[in-house]
Amino acid sequence: MFHRSDAEAHGLGPHRVKAVDLRSLGCGFYAHRDIEVTESMLASAVVEHYPGAAITGPTAARIHRLPLPRELQTWQVGQPIHLNAPAGTRRRDSGLVSWSHRRVDIGTAFVSGRVVLASRVDTWLDPCPMLPLDARVVIADHLVRHPRRGLERRALPYASVEDLRAAVESRVRQHGIAAARSALALTRVGSDSPQETRCRLGCHFGRLDEPELNPVLRGAGGRWLFQPDFLWRHARLLVAYDGQPHFTSDRAVHDQDRALDLQALGFTVLRLFRDHLPAPRLHASDDQVRAALANSPAVALVRRALEAA
Template sequence: MEATAADVGAERLRAGDLLVPTSGVRVLRSDEVTFESRARAFAAVLPQPFAFSHLTAARLLDLPAPRIWQPDEPLHVMRPKGTPLIVRAGVKSHRGLERRDTEFVDGLPVTDPIETWADLGSELAEDDLLAMADALLARDLARPKDLDRTAADRRTRGSAALRRCAPLARAGAASPWESKARHAFLSWGLPEPELNVDVFTPEGRWLAKPDFLWRERRIVGEYDGDQHRTNRSQWQYERERRAGLEDAGYTYVEMTSLSLVSRQHRRALRERLTRLLSE
């Protein structure tokens, strides 16, 4: 309809320099295809009222997602009860919008952050749910009591996972992988560490701000992302900081994504931390 109003003919709409992300939409083939551009293209033809939900809403809200976006990932769209489900390639349709608060991100309607987290209760692994809950607290998008109430109110599949994660969420987590590591510690029955707190010598000299601190046992844990390996100055800083902590009598436990995703490395980390924290 917009093409007709703009006097764009059918021949132009069939031109080879155009892509069809979804029926009724044309974009230039030269334009970069991104998650945001794909969502915006679909939003132009989706029936009102609707809001993006679930993982699509999480991505638009810049909440931590469990995997990198791929162009074939379906867009999750929610509509009110009583309206037709959307039948369109590339869309996964949901109902229940009448029970959700919504907001706009760059003009695109999305379910609000807490509702988005709760909707993902049945679709994400528990450590990913915790990472998202931590991010909500860290960004002041929710309070602990909001997570508790939302989890308690849900009676759908995944609600048990929400109720387990809500009281474990902490604003001090600085990254999704730190949240995943903490989830592992707690699932192993280990004491909960302090998160990203300053450590000083008895004389008051600052030593570090480690990711994890078991103060009584004088154990610090650090999750090292890829930047610690690829950035030489970062690598050097970490080595010097580690030396300072060890000179002050702290045991330094280094971990990476491999420590959490590899069965062998995960078992080794668990056995080491269990031994250190029980000595």
């Protein structure tokens, strides 16, 4: 992958970029037809061509594998990449690049040669104005959650709640920062998946007591018993959100056996499934998100279980 000026610098004339083995990506960038062009490859090439630029926004979010809404999770050639313009410059959007003109914290960014990738915290802040409330909180929860020992290749969270707060406070005049601030107020450490976050938000908007998130329950002698997604300890209510991995016969049998053991210890076990939560809507207003989650079947079931306890 290269820019037209690079070809000229190596003595290749204009006819070379018109050869059948190359394809144009726009704005003077070309790639060999037999190469699969990925978003990270293209973004890196463009940033190298514009020293001082940085990969930001949805492009950075996808490179960091942040839990974006389904509509934003993938990229294909022909869609723009998202970059921040070099300081002191103004650049116009094109079919290849959607430019922003914000301050990128180089001190926390990932830098490799001339390629600058905004940090995960900066990347959360950047698209907040274009995301619904639940999606903003989902990403924040993802950043502050503690990784599972033995299951992930890291030992520490990507960020702390204090890191997010400091980032928000450092950008008080940035357009759309109120969207990040409202999400920060709802961020909690402990949710392990987007649907767990959305379920927790539903309980909050439905004015239910705050549950403990993924606590470890231990029996006699400290023996590990269970780690529910949510625990209302005063009501001895355990709630688990069961996603796709639970829909196998072996896992279902295991889950049922565990539920019986917990019921014998005096716990009520409630299982929630995908249809108990409304489908995420990319363009929903904050009020629409609050109402949809608060009035979801998941919240109604939890409320009934708490009232019966």
